[in-house]
Amino acid sequence: xxxxxxxxxxxxxxxxxxxxxxxxxxxxxxxxxxxxxxxxxxxxxxxxxxxxxxxxxxxxxxxxxxxxxxxxxxxxxxxxxxxxxxxxxxxxxxxxxxxxxxxxxxxxxxxxxxxxxxxxxxxxxxxxxxxxxxxxxxxxxxx
Numbered sequence: 001x002x003x004x005x006x007x008x009x010x011x012x013x014x015x016x017x018x019x020x021x022x023x024x025x026x027x028x029x030x031x032x033x034x035x036x037x038x039x040x041x042x043x044x045x046x047x048x049x050x051x052x053x054x055x056x057x058x059x060x061x062x063x064x065x066x067x068x069x070x071x072x073x074x075x076x077x078x079x080x081x082x083x084x085x086x087x088x089x090x091x092x093x094x095x096x097x098x099x100x101x102x103x104x105x106x107x108x109x110x111x112x113x114x115x116x117x118x119x120x121x122x123x124x125x126x127x128x129x130x131x132x133x134x135x136x137x138x139x140x141x142x143x
Contacts, residue, residue, distance in 0.1 A: 038120060049117060056127050063143045064123045067115070075118035078139065082125045083107045085136040100132055 038051040038060070083105050089096040090104045107121075128134065129141040 047113070047117075049120065051120060051124055053124070053127070055131070056124060059127050059143075060120075060123055064126070065143060067119055070119070070122070072115045072118060075115070075122045079107065079118055079121050079125070080109055081139070082129075082136040083121075086125075089136075100134065 038057055039048070086101060087104050090101040093101075113121075123143070125136065126141040126143055129136055130143075135141070
């Protein structure tokens with residue numbers, strides 16, 4: 001479970017840092033990154049997911065469907081498909097950009113992460129696909 005915490009934390013930090021051109025980084029953008037952090041934790045299951053990606057929080061609040069729009073089973077199923085494809089791309093560094101897929105995601109299918117975690121992972125993967133012009137499966141990512 002703790003692997004999930006570390007993987008998502010590092011993944012989102014790397015993607016967040018690589019999505020901003022270095023020549024445009026200034027104090028205002030740094031402040032935006034710090035305030036653009038989404039954190040979810042569950043002490044019972046011993047996990048914590050931290051999403052740090054400039055623009056994700058504002059995208060989540062302005063473009064993504066509201067909480068409750070999708071069922072939890074829909075989110076879990078879509079996350080399984082997208083994370084499986086993500087991990088396949090991670091395992092093929094000669095075919096896929098290692099900056100986009102820097103590490104494997106340890107998403108255990110039998111674990112009930114709850115609605116909030118699945119909602120945020122789904123929306124982050126949707127955001128990732130749209131921003132980076134990637135398609136992780138036959139499904140076209142829609143907010």
